[in-house]
Amino acid sequence: MEGGSLVALSLVVGLLALAVALAAGWGRPDPGEPPGDTAGKKANGVSVKKPLGSKKLKQQQQRSRKEKHPQHNFTHPLLASALKGHSGNITCLDFSSNGKYLATCSDDRTVRIWSTKDFLERDHRCRQANVELDHATLVRFSPDCRAFIVWLANENTLRVYKMAKREDGGFTFTAAPEDFPKKHKAPIINIAIAETGKFIMTASSDTTILIWNLKGEVLATINTTQMNNAHATISPCSRFVAACGFTPDVKVWEVRFKKTGNFPEVVRAFELKGHTARVYSFAFSNDSRRMATVSKDGTWKVWDTSVEYKKQQNPYLLLTGRHDEAASRPCRLALSPDAQVLALASGCSLWLYNTRRGKQEEHFRQAHGEPVADLTFDTTGRFLASCGDRAVRVFHNAPGHRAVVEEMQGLLRKATNESTRQRLQQQLSQAQAALDSLEAPRG
Structure with missing residues (x-):
């Protein structure tokens, strides 16, 4: 009798374990079903899958198109x-x-x-x-x-x-x-x-x-x-x-x-x-x-x-x-x-x-x-x-200002007429002031 009781008890435990396993597997998605898709349903014992909602997919695509890429950041003292x-x-x-x-x-x-x-x-x-x-x-x-x-x-x-x-x-x-x-x-x-x-x-x-x-x-x-x-x-x-x-x-x-x-x-x-x-x-x-x-x-x-x-x-x-x-x-x-x-x-x-x-x-x-x-x-x-x-x-064209300063300095050295020298000196001063204003932020 003791042996028969043990066999019966083992059979009951096995049946319970099988029931638990089946219950756990019942809610799992089909192997071919995309992960996270909970649209799959059972109807008359047959798995019926709904495709992903086209409206939701369309909204995701629209959001993706509207998303802006990060703006490239660039700084420089000559960036105007x-x-x-x-x-x-x-x-x-x-x-x-x-x-x-x-x-x-x-x-x-x-x-x-x-x-x-x-x-x-x-x-x-x-x-x-x-x-x-x-x-x-x-x-x-x-x-x-x-x-x-x-x-x-x-x-x-x-x-x-x-x-x-x-x-x-x-x-x-x-x-x-x-x-x-x-x-x-x-x-x-x-x-x-x-x-x-x-x-x-x-x-x-x-x-x-x-x-x-x-x-x-x-x-x-x-x-x-x-x-x-x-x-x-x-x-x-x-x-x-x-x-x-x-x-x-x-x-x-x-x-x-x-x-x-x-x-x-x-x-x-x-x-x-x-x-x-x-x-x-x-x-x-x-x-x-x-x-x-x-x-x-x-x-x-x-x-x-x-x-x-x-x-x-x-x-x-x-x-x-x-x-x-x-x-x-x-x-x-x-x-x-x-x-x-x-x-x-x-x-x-x-x-x-x-x-x-x-x-x-x-x-x-x-x-x-x-x-x-x-x-x-x-x-x-x-x-x-x-x-x-x-x-x-x-960008500010600082090299252009430097070139004008160099040119004015060269012309000033060659000038012999006083009125010409005064005109060149005025142009040189203006070009130098413009260049200094650009160079100042650079220390």
Whole structure:
């Protein structure tokens, strides 16, 4: 009897343990069910799973899109201001010829027009133009500052916006009824408007440059024959179009117009030869008498381009400087209006060089959270603006002030006329005071 009781007791304990195990397993999710999904139910002994709520998933996706990435923080004694307002990365910037405005475009489907007189103020006013159903990758002011053109990322064409000033000082922006026809087959690298207002240039990453009239008609097609284009633009004098790419030179063409305004032709003018590897970028001085280039060979060069190319005269090389960053990654370049300062961008950082001595004078390390997309000096040469992330960094051009001081000191030593000496001394004092005000915060 005792043995039978023990067997019965063991059987009861085993049945209880099995019941507990089954009860515990009943609430576990199916092996194929996503963790945390409690939507699975039992109906007639069959596991019925509900998909994750589409409404909840949609809300999560919307929140994810609205979440802003942390703004990149950067400080420097020469940082004049950071223009913030775009919700996407800024791809291009352009100063108006009258120096009053800065235009920026972003993948947030807007173009913003900033007032340059607010650069040193706490608040930075801007007006916004929306790019319907698309976004702009490039923006350029018209010479009269009453319009701007943009390159549309999705439509792959030019759109013109007219600007009209309101009584309250703001602007209204009206897009032209029709965009330019689609002509390029490869991605666009740059657009530009001649200061004379006679033509527009667009350049793509293959070997194509198109010259347009303002009505959207192609006047000429230039084949650069250099495997691909890296950069192209119009000279400030509106006489030349230049391009660089895979080859170690810069090719320059003259765009000719008759006195009647008719367009006859584009002819080859001259080349800048001297680099030993591909040229990444170049820029003109404001008077088009100087050009600067930067190459994969790790050097930058300054050239005198005020030559009579029709008499087979070649540009003169004035100076060669080193920029080791260029040997390992592409660079962008900007030249101050007076050609005294060269700005280079590699990755997220900026460097400023004196073009007389080839000396590096400033280095803005990690100025942006993303690689620099564009940089340019304002029309006065007081400021350098750059973009890449969601803010425009505006820097004081301290090297430019130093260059003016050096120039005035040299002219003063050579001056013999007393009235000339007094005028130069006044200019020197003003330049020195401006430089001292920038240097003071740096101790």
